[in-house]
Amino acid sequence: xxxxxxxxxxxxxxxxxxxxxxxxxxxxxxxxxxxxxxxxxxxxxxxxxxxxxxxxxxxxxxxxxxxxxxxxxxxxxxxxxxxxxxxxxxxxxxxxxxxxxxxxxxxxxxxxxxxxxxxxxxxxxxxxxxxxxxxxxxxxxxxxxxxxxxxxxxxxxxxxxxxxxxxxxxxxxxxxxxxxxxxxxxxxxxxxxxxxxx
Amino acid sequence: xxxxxxxxxxxxxxxxxxxxxxxxxxxxxxxxxxxxxxxxxxxxxxxxxxxxxxxxxxxxxxxxxxxxxxxxxxxxxxxxxxxxxxxxxxxxxxxxxxxxxxxxxxxxxxxxxxxxxxxxxxxxxxxxxxxxxxxxxxxxxxxxxxxxxxxxxxxxxxxx
Numbered sequence: 400x401x402x403x404x405x406x407x408x409x410x411x412x413x414x415x416x417x418x419x420x421x422x423x424x425x426x427x428x429x430x431x432x433x434x435x436x437x438x439x440x441x442x443x444x445x446x447x448x449x450x451x452x453x454x455x456x457x458x459x460x461x462x463x464x465x466x467x468x469x470x471x472x473x474x475x476x477x478x479x480x481x482x483x484x485x486x487x488x489x490x491x492x493x494x495x496x497x498x499x500x501x502x503x504x505x506x507x508x509x510x511x512x513x514x515x516x517x518x519x520x521x522x523x524x525x526x527x528x529x530x531x532x533x534x535x536x537x538x539x540x541x542x543x544x545x546x547x548x549x550x551x552x553x554x555x556x557x558x559x560x561x562x563x564x565x566x567x568x569x570x571x572x573x574x575x576x577x578x579x580x581x582x583x584x585x586x587x588x589x590x591x592x593x594x595x596x597x
Numbered sequence: 598x599x600x601x602x603x604x605x606x607x608x609x610x611x612x613x614x615x616x617x618x619x620x621x622x623x624x625x626x627x628x629x630x631x632x633x634x635x636x637x638x639x640x641x642x643x644x645x646x647x648x649x650x651x652x653x654x655x656x657x658x659x660x661x662x663x664x665x666x667x668x669x670x671x672x673x674x675x676x677x678x679x680x681x682x683x684x685x686x687x688x689x690x691x692x693x694x695x696x697x698x699x700x701x702x703x704x705x706x707x708x709x710x711x712x713x714x715x716x717x718x719x720x721x722x723x724x725x726x727x728x729x730x731x732x733x734x735x736x737x738x739x740x741x742x743x744x745x746x747x748x749x750x751x752x753x754x755x756x757x
Contacts, residue, residue: 452690
């Protein structure tokens with residue numbers, strides 16, 4: 400089984416997958432899916448499209464030149480089967496993959512180094528250049544305080560109204576507590592409802 | 598056939614790819630061969646007025662001159678200034694045949710250097726002007742063409 404690379408995005412193309420275009424000079428172009436085929440037909444440059452492997456390599460986002468990447472290649476000389484050779488190759492493959500992953504990780508970390516400091520510096524610069532941003536925060540705090548004050552004032556008013564009601568309804572029964580008065584209110588409401596239903 | 602049309606993108610009508618055009622431009626012989634093709638009545642202008650970068654035939658020299666001044670041609674020349682994308686690069690990006698790709702990059706750099714060193718000769722071949730069709734077929738240069746040649750020669754002497 401031979402796994403080829405997509406001409407456009409460099410992803411593996413397995414047998415029975417994708418589509419092939421043969422140019423009139425007999426050059427083969429394999430594509431993993433219609434997305435890549437269409438882009439090729441529209442003459443897009445894979446180096447300029449962010450989702451392709453070619454872009455990531457060309458823009459320095461990934462490890463490009465490395466000794467671990469040089470092993471996979473087409474060798475046009477057939478090798479006679481040898482049990483020991485196959486065994487050593489198999490162990491070597493996993494070991495190489497391990498090393499490659501380690502190096503890629505290191506590359507990524509190195510690429511991302513200093514990003515935090517850069518971001519903080521950019522934020523500082525933004526605030527320094529636009530002092531009104533800090534004033535916006537002041538306005539927010541002031542509005543919040545105003546809202547809180549308004550809510551408190553409303554609560555106090557409600558309490559006053561409730562106490563006034565109590566005074567008017569329960570003038571005779573002075574000794575009753577607030578909870579009892581509320582129960583009475585509910586009963587009155589229920590009675591009213593029954594009346595409306597009837 | 599507008600700017601975006603499915604008909605334009607059919608592989609049936611595929612025009613010459615950039616990597617092939619780059620090969621055309623890589624040697625003086627190939628440029629000379631394309632600029633001086635045998636008379637072919639199936640091609641526009643009998644195949645005498647060809648733009649190598651755009652892989653296009655034109656009817657006469659006047660139209661070629663206009664085309665060279667235009668946006669489409671300039672864009673194409675700009676595209677040809679970088680290394681053309683090939684399958685080798687796609688393979689190298691996924692870690693297959695990397696050494697082969699490195700060799701091709703090395704070759705490309707050498708060729709570019711060679712081109713930069715012999716820029717005048719390359720440009721002279723690419724920008725060569727041609728007489729009208731009657732003159733080419735009969736072999737007798739027209740008066741206008743002779744005048745133009747003299748003028749251009751005079752200009753060159755003036756600049757030098």
